[in-house]
Amino acid sequence: MQRLVSAAVLAALLCSTAAIAAPRQETLSVAGLAKPAEIRIDRWGIAHIYAADTRDAFFLQGYNVARDRLWQVDLWRKRGLGLLAKDFGPDYVAQDRAARLFLYRGDMAREWNAYGAGAKDNTEAFVAGLNAFVDEIAAGKRPLPREFQIAGTTPDRWSADDVVRIRSHGLTRNVPNEVGRARIACAAGIEAARLYKHIEPKWETKVPAGLDPCDITEAVLGDYELATRGVRFTGSQAKLAMLEIPPEAIGSNNWTVSGSRTASGRPILANDPHREHSTPSLRYIVHMEAPGFSVIGAGEPALPGVSIGHNGTVAFGLTIFPADQEDLYVYETDPKAPGRYRYAGGWTDMTTVTETIAVKGEAPRKVDLHFTRHGPVVYADPAKARAFAVRSVWAEPGTSAYFGSMGYMTAKDWPSFRNALSDWGAPSENQVFADTKGDIGWVAAGKVPKRPNWDGLMPIPGDGRYEWTGFLKLDELPSTHNPASGWFASANQLNLPADYPYAERKVGFEWSNAARMRRIEEVLAAKDKLTLADAMALQTDPTDVTSRRMNALLAGVKTDDAKLASAIALLRDWDQKTSADSAGAALYEVWITKHLGKAAVARAVPQAARAAMGNGDIAAVMALLEAPDTSLGADPVAARDAILSESLLAAFGEVAGKLGPDPQAWAWGKLHQARFDHALTPKVPAAEREAWSSGTTPMAGTALSPLAATWRPNDYRVTAGASFRMVLDVGAWDNSMAINTPGQSGDPASPHFRDLFPIWAKGQYVPLSYSRAAVEAATETVISLQPSGEANTPSR
Structure with missing residues (x-):
């Protein structure tokens, strides 16, 4: 206040x-x-x-x-x-x-x-x-x-x-998640994807009939990611960024x-x-x-x-x-004419648009853009006779973002x-x-989109069996x-x-x-007479309520390891606020962001699917830890406690390596800092360079607190x-x-x-x-x- x-x-x-x-x-x-x-x-x-x-x-x-x-x-x-x-x-x-x-x-x-x-x-x-x-x-x-x-x-x-x-x-993009889920399904079956993304409401997705998830590789995302990412400069020009x-x-x-x-x-x-x-x-x-x-x-x-x-x-x-608001369609293409794809029992020609791209220092280049009835073709695999296109709401009239x-x-x-x-x-x-x-x-x-016979969580065949049938009306949304x-x-x-x-x-x-x-809800529900100061305090509230759930789990962990006992005590006595001066916040955020999910995936997900899985989704990981099952092995509770112990010890070691062995000297803001550099900073003369930056400051917050401060795992820098x-x-x-x-x-x-x-x-x-x-x-x-x-x- x-x-x-x-x-x-x-x-x-x-x-x-x-x-x-x-x-x-x-x-x-x-x-x-x-x-x-x-x-x-x-x-x-x-x-x-x-x-x-x-x-x-x-x-x-x-x-x-x-x-x-x-x-x-x-x-x-x-x-x-x-x-x-x-x-x-x-x-x-x-x-x-x-x-x-x-x-x-x-x-x-x-x-x-x-x-x-x-x-x-x-x-x-x-x-x-x-x-x-x-x-x-x-x-x-x-x-x-x-x-x-x-x-x-x-x-x-x-x-x-x-x-x-x-x-x-x-912005509402889920094609990468469709691809990730398909890669996991290919490697280990769709059941292995439970930690990939937390699915709500409760829902069991299935591989759509006619889809071979092994047709889908990470390469499918190449053009899609190029189109939706910022501008990067490489080599001597370092990085410019949208x-x-x-x-x-x-x-x-x-x-x-x-x-x-x-x-x-x-x-x-x-x-x-x-x-x-x-x-x-x-x-x-x-x-x-x-x-x-x-x-x-x-x-x-x-x-x-x-x-x-x-x-x-x-x-x-x-x-x-x-x-x-989008779907990835997978097509069988004609091996003799890759510009044709199977649809409704026959072959249909893709539409091709040839455009000229002006190039600095070189002659202009002509490029071909291919489109199916669903949208732009973002990848083609002639060796497998497959092509992939994105259908998105944002290709419809009246959908320019914002x-x-x-x-x-x-x-x-x-x-x-x-x-x-x-x-x-x-x-x-x-x-x-x-x-x-x-x-x-x-x-x-x-x-x-109205999807009458699938849920949108996986890619689907583009042969006519999976078609949008319009859009929900405003009255059909809450x-x-x-x-x-x-x-x-x-x-x-x-x-x-x-x-x-x-x-x-x-x-x-x-x-x-x-x-x-959850934090916004508990504050607003408890305030009978909200003020502007209260509203500003809530926008900048660094409380991470997930720590309450994790502390409840840690309460059941028994250990003779002094470092683990110290880590558990630090989190138990912490006030759940990710303040810049908080030692507990430093340990907790490093733990749940970098170590907890990784340990859970190693126990619960087959080796073949782990590359596509990454560290999993923290909401899905926490749900599994609160209700451990046989995906963790013959003794799920013991396995759960091992995940908690091993990952917390790893986080403790990482923070100690950065901030020293004494937790009393730790502070989240010593790791978690904001500095926003202009995209052109690497090309700016050295004498001007600092003036092109925001400066650097310790930051409270996390991705899970109302004071949102998402950070980059490799250097803890605030990014969003x-x-x-x-x-x-x-x-x-x-x-x-x-x-x-x-x-x-x-x-x-x-x-x-x-x-x-x-x-x-x-x-x-x-x-x-x-x-x-x-x-x-x-x-x-x-x-x-x-x-x-x-x-x-x-x-x-």
Whole structure:
């Protein structure tokens, strides 16, 4: 509580200081702007845009994004459209080809119509603003940003279609899990996959009729992983990166609480989406005002509007609802003509699209892209007469990731909010709601395929026996409006109601570990009068409730080994908080992340399946240890206790090797640290390099605490978590708080490049100023913008 109070005091002092100092004034003449406008940049780098109409508001959003994040969004576009080789050379031809497999290739009129009125116009305005900034650079009116100078590239112009055609950023991915499960089934039978991923609700999957799991190798994932990964540079260029998005990094927390359960009598809505950390941040906070239009919050910088925030009447936030939105199809191909595949008793030709990829320093290359009736062919094995294609929701019209927020961000009540989500495509989300009338609610939204005769957990034959028969309607997915409890929360856990017909609808079976939700639930249920400070404390709560279950198991372990006894005692006396100064947290997190699963898999899984299994899923491992069975051998309890003892001793040894033999000197933050380096850091001159980093700080938290801080096992570095947090006081909007990290700007020379990192690392927040008076009080810079009278040249 003390650190949260200090956060509010800090915010007030900073706001007061900003109000006393006269804002810096800047005047710009901008081609393409229709009428005079103003952008106020506050003390924390947040842009507040005041425009004469909605079109100019979106135009200036794009212009301002380019001002702060041009390198980031330019790389996002080039990666998504398959244009990397043009800038970076022949090493990127394969990734460009893979990205192009997943571009939306359907009718663009259907695509734009799926997002509702205004979506295309607003996006055209947004990219016109981006292009205006790019044109200023090309004309020599602005310097080429430093990132481009170092990379040896220049920014491209955009079209509106670019924003929505990119689909390789889709997040609800389970094709790798289908492949992993098939590899295990080939090696040791599907029964051996029980520790691979925790399946909920209780379900027994089977190998689909007609599928030989041994047809599926790890090589099948090659193009799929190229298309969905970030941009990597090798050799002398080290590593550039778009965001890597490992499945365990994709999560979030949100909750909406009725005024009947808050101290103010007003609803509180909180959201902290979790993704891989980066410099610049994945999220960008913006405030846009025009007559009849108002919105503030965060979104991804390459997308118009915001997906998390409020509009002065309605507040909204999201977390992943882990529906199964894709399938891997396996085809028998014609040995004499590999471009044909068996379907419905006959042979069907694949569709082939030939494209040209521009290559820096070389002649352009032609590549062939192959498609079946289900989707892009990601791998072919002519020797076995097999081909593999991905069918995904995110190839359907209206499923550009997060772009559907264009519909709901202007909703003014529950019916209009819910109605806007009837067209939400991807990723599938838990959308929470609160409004100034006091209503709260939740909608699980997204396109969920109907699979009449399989469960989606394994690849399936593409011969016509396994076809989607449409999508579940919004009314077939769960929701709640003004729940009797007075609150609703989600953390990517299984949240289908007890009476939900999951066996019929098969929404999905691979949900996130419920640990974060259990802690959120126990705190909210115990709070009759929640405050904003309580909500911020919960977002930054480092409690890992799984430790209670593991301590219960350790209580039955008997040992004469002094080190093991010391380890058990350390965890027994630990408060279950993964604080940066905690010795117990260091031992526990290393144990369950690196050693416990490995030991369980070695006992319970046949040798042939272990490579595909990895360390198993910790939820599945804990479930087995709590109910040991003969998969562990003739004496399951003894085997279970051996797993606990051996793995805990190994973890104790690892931590002692890193931090010394005395547990009193251990601290989780000595291992678990956050440092976010810019992708270009390896190419930056040594004298500049430190300025391109966030700096380094010890971190509390873990993947299983509300304070999400997923870490890399090889060096304990924090890799994923909540780069953006928001707590909204619905109706008293200026009380709302938020934080981004490491900063709003992507320019290492900007004072807002990493200024928020130390605030974020301490679990603190800054004001999310909304009223004109609050914005003016916090203003650091005023940018007055005038139309230049010069028309932008049309984008391609």
